[in-house]
Amino acid sequence: MTPPVPTPPRPGSPAPRVHHPLFARFYARVSVSADERGGLGALREELLSGLTGRVIEIGAGNGLNFARYPAGVTEVVAVEPEPRLRRLAEEAGRRAAVPVTVLPGMAEALPAEGGAFDAAVASLVLCTVRSVPEVLAELRRVLRPGGELRFFEHCVAGTPGLARVQRGLDRTVWPLLFGGCHTSRAPLAAIEEAGFTLVSYRAFDLPENGPRLPTSPCVLGVARR
Numbered sequence: 001m002t003p004p005v006p007t008p009p010r011p012g013s014p015a016p017r018v019h020h021p022l023f024a025r026f027y028a029r030v031s032v033s034a035d036e037r038g039g040l041g042a043l044r045e046e047l048l049s050g051l052t053g054r055v056i057e058i059g060a061g062n063g064l065n066f067a068r069y070p071a072g073v074t075e076v077v078a079v080e081p082e083p084r085l086r087r088l089a090e091e092a093g094r095r096a097a098v099p100v101t102v103l104p105g106m107a108e109a110l111p112a113e114g115g116a117f118d119a120a121v122a123s124l125v126l127c128t129v130r131s132v133p134e135v136l137a138e139l140r141r142v143l144r145p146g147g148e149l150r151f152f153e154h155c156v157a158g159t160p161g162l163a164r165v166q167r168g169l170d171r172t173v174w175p176l177l178f179g180g181c182h183t184s185r186a187p188l189a190a191i192e193e194a195g196f197t198l199v200s201y202r203a204f205d206l207p208e209n210g211p212r213l214p215t216s217p218c219v220l221g222v223a224r225r
């Protein structure tokens with residue numbers, strides 16, 4: 001097992017912080033009930049199905065994916081910058097059936113060597129990171145050639161009305177209320193622009209039969225480095 005190698009901070013730049021105590025409390029509650037009652041648990045199973053080898057997960061939150069990694073996964077290295085969520089992720093990691101190491105850090109500067117992972121997992125996180133291109137470049141760096149990126153993200157709507165609402169929310173209250181989340185990002189285009197090849201994905205609304213929320217349009221799929 002190769003231990004993760006911390007990436008040194010860029011010279012002269014203060015260490016970036018993610019500290020959202022109110023959002024962290026809120027997310028720790030609603031994410032569990034969304035998994036159990038809102039169908040997210042089944043989507044996490046789909047996201048992680050068939051993974052093998054060493055996996056890096058970015059922005060792991062309270063670690064809800066950990067219990068769902070298949071037995072073929074030999075190690076999960078999870079990066080989570082928010083202190084409260086990271087503590088919950090560490091607890092979830094101890095309960096998981098596969099070995100999980102939770103590290104502090106930002107997905108824009110992953111504490112890992114190049115080519116060290118067979119797969120990377122991003123669930124509900126590209127909406128929140130500071131720089132999607134930097135994060136995807138980091139994921140390409142730490143994945144081996146042919147390694148998989150598994151993603152489950154909410155995204156910009158295909159309908160102009162909701163897309164306009166999403167852009168308005170992103171410029172105003174949404175990131176402030178929801179820990180830096182943006183509703184109008186376009187993860188599929190960003191993944192391709194970063195040089196990944198889309199292998200398969202599906203687009204759907206969450207909830208599938210219910211009110212159409214700013215976070216309803218979702219994509220779940222696989223891209224290859």
Ligand SMILES: C[S@@+](CC[C@H](N)C(=O)[O-])C[C@H]1O[C@@H](n2cnc3c(N)ncnc32)[C@H](O)[C@@H]1O
Pocket residue numbers: 018027031058059060061062063064065079080081082085105106107108122123124125128129130180
């Ligand atoms: C909506 S939560 C999703 C958590 C988890 N991935 C899940 O599927 O439930 C977004 C997570 O991204 C984390 N995050 C925010 N900025 C980040 C960054 N730059 N790098 C890595 N994680 C980040 C947050 O602390 C939070 O845990």
